Amino acid sequence: MRHTARNITTTVLSLATLLGALLLTPFQASAAGATAVEKGKAVAVNRKKGNCLACHAMEDGTLPGNIGPPLVAMKARYPDKAKLRAQIWDATAPNPNSIMPPFGRHRLLSEEEIDQITEYVYTL
């Protein structure tokens, strides 16, 4: 009996891990101790959140779109990190025609999430 219970617990746990790995990023599994960069990556790749891969190639992300430029050399492109954050917050401010969703202005993401994404993207 105890034996079975333990087996079930183990199964549940490994299922949870598996699901976590499928749905979330590896980083979120350890969310408790996650750094801002790790949290930022989780928000960036989540299809219901940043979904950056819909338009940008990014690290090892699979099936990226090519609407926007690949996210590389970010520090070179944005010497000022605040400018990068502003771009994520509302890309239509400098360019009203931009197809990039205004994540902050339209409240697609919270301010905290935008901070985290900025930290992550700045490492690319």
Added chain:
Amino acid sequence: MKELLTATLVLGLLSVFTMPAQASPEEDLAKLRAFYKNRFPNTQFSDFKNGVYSIDADLRSQWEDIEEFPPYELNLEKGKTLFETPFANGKTYASCFPDDGIGIAQLYPFFDSNSGKVITLEAAINQCRAANSEKALKWKSGPIADLSGYMHYTSRGKTINVIIPDDPRAQKIYEQGKAIFFAKRGQMNASCADCHINYAGNKVRANLLGMAIGQTTHWPSYRSKWGGMGTLHRRYTGCNKQVRFKPYKAQGPEYTALEYFHTYISNGLEGNAPGNRM
């Protein structure tokens, strides 16, 4: 690295396609055709009727395989039966349309100078039912899509010829449709033109974005995603929802105006509905 940065710059500077409100429909059409010709030099104009399949060989061959046993065949049979079955009063749909309703879909939507309104083929189907004391059909799927699909099928190969007459009421509806096509919408803040003009040929995730011309020629379509046929306005609903914009009502004034503009810009291409799509 340098190449990536250059690519970044080029994309960043990508100029945005505009259609000034005061431009005439003829000017809009010429400008749009020139734009796509320049963007897709390897696609023949006549091939744009095939949507994304005119710009991607792999997708095209998958699609052609499916066309060998088209999933909409059953819908065509149903549509034909509905079309030919008399109403309670003994008349049929044929009595409501020019040429008995055969080979005429390329003329829709059209501006009706009596009512001052634009009439889509689906609207005409329900008007016919009303005139014969039959209940209206639902707009987006089911019998109306089968009927419209069949009527389009009998019009395959005919050249799309939507007329914007020199009537301020018609011009106004055209302008409204054009404005809707170019308006940024929803929480995602994207316009039809963003995806289907400015970024046509690019990918959102794995989805290749198709061109605005040749987009209506194959509607209604069978979509595997739907497991059935749907009308153009049902497709509009989907494209509005994906940017988190509350869709307009099917066959309401907004989508009718949109269809008027959107079908006009396919003038000169052959009708090839029903289509089959993912």
